Amino acid sequence: MDIIKPAVAGTMESSDCQVTIEPGNGGIELDIQSPVIHQFGDQIRKTILETLKDLDIENARLTVVDKGALDCTVRARVEAAAYRSVGQKDALPWGGAIR
């Protein structure tokens, strides 16, 4: 999937995370802020990278403002931001690229 335009998913509410995705400069660039960065920073990063891999995204810049979201939420927000970025609203690959 090629990221075309900037897109956002998620909120700044507690237990959510807000993901902003933009076209990258030839790779994956991650900026993660989280109140639980010490305990779960590596886990959040791993979840985001896995999700991008599943979506076949290799060139994107992501800014993630986490508010203590669980992995399933992080994943869902990354997926939503990616599909918004390419403007795809229908025929989403449930059970495929979207786990």
Place this chain on the structure above:
Amino acid sequence: MINAVGRDIPEEILRLTGKEVFQGNNHFDGYEYRRQAPKVKCVIDPEKSKLRSSIREVLEACGIKDGMTLSFHHHFREGDKIVNMVMKEVHDMGLKDIRLCASSLGKAHEALVPMIEDGTITEIRSSGVRGEIGKVISEGKLKGLAYMQSHGGRVRSIVSGEVKIDIAFIGAPTADDYGNCSGIGGTSDCGVLSYAAADADYADNVVVITDHLVPFPNMPAQISMTKVDYVVQVDQIGDPAKIATGAAKPTSDVRKLMMADNCTSFVINTPYFKDGFSYQTGVGGASIASAVALSKIMKERGIRMRFGVGGLTKPMCDILNNDQVDCLLDTQDFDLDAVENVKHPRHFYISADEYANPFNKGAVVNRLDFVILASLEVDVHFNCNVVVGSDGVLTGAQGGHPDTAAGAKCSIVITPLVQGRIPAVCTDVTTVTTPGESVDVVVTDYGIAINPRRQDLMEAVKDAGLPLRTIEELRDIAYSITGEPKKVQFGDRVVGIIESRDGTIMDVVREVKEFSFAE
């Protein structure tokens, strides 16, 4: 050196503080020592006035100088104006190396941050710190150490002479010009002055600051004129509306109500729940809901409480108003209903010494049947952390947590299993404040765990149909939701110590380090 809760206390910190490591709750039982005595400047001449016109004038009268220890009490909680008022003057006078001995510090005191950074304040002793103050200490900006003390432990440190207070400041809602002061009757009432009592007894200079000067004699006086050197009148000592900041309102959160139900069901199935029992509860939503539920069951079963202790809130005062308890013993009021209830004839003021000091001849906490507490984290050893956030930053207060937990026959900690993404039940707490030997039961929204040390409690509730689990099971459920947390990455420098109530070292708090991702 490894202490009784398995924490390694660096030798350099033991040398620096002259302290020992924690060796168990009752290690000092029977210990003999002589209490310290303060300097007394006699007032014999009846013509002499204790009134001074400003904070500056009173500081000069007390002979303030670099390196002195100043003490404060926190009954106004987030509405306190005394600390900032005095410290601004101290700062303006260019004083350095001040040791702050406060019963607690909160978000109301963020004006102290630049004074920590510029060396005006170089050591802090307090029940806890929140907000920006906690942050700058954790960033290593306090030159000396932050000593986090329990309410009882603070009194011990003053009475034993470990801390020598040069000037004590007492914010008094009412006072007369001779220094008799009280927590009620004025325009900024806080109810009681319990934490200031030891300061008045043991400080070399005692200054009363009031915004409501009343004609002599201001009786009954919670703190007597015989201990007071000076009285200063100011515009406002505190904002009582902010006393209730952080205290819970009756909750409709179903998760908290479920925890409250679990807690109450546990309490009533123990052998201690009988006519004449005693009880203390905190200010969390679940704790409050549990007090309300308990009062209903007491009524149904015709069971009467002998005494309630606190840290008081409206639900506890309601139990007194409904005549379901013989008396309340009060060290602090968490809301304005409790402040108002101080006027009830069976609502008694007690000092922090009477409440919780382990180094006197027996404190109220030792006579408690139940205490209901909260915790940021509790681990599989039942150790609790109430001072350091899961991000490693100082952000809470010991309060009476370790004191009541050590004293009560049945100490119950209520916590949601998961808070945000933080598992409240974990393998090892970030920092130990209350040792597991004091904690009997952990109540969560996913079940109740009883400390294996308390086989008697396990036996007592085994047929009560409660959702019992082991503490390890609770942790595993928590980790299955959040994932297993990694340990906070700390720097090397020790910025604070968690002082056990007996003055030994329970744990140390290190400087926080910026997080770096694993590769």
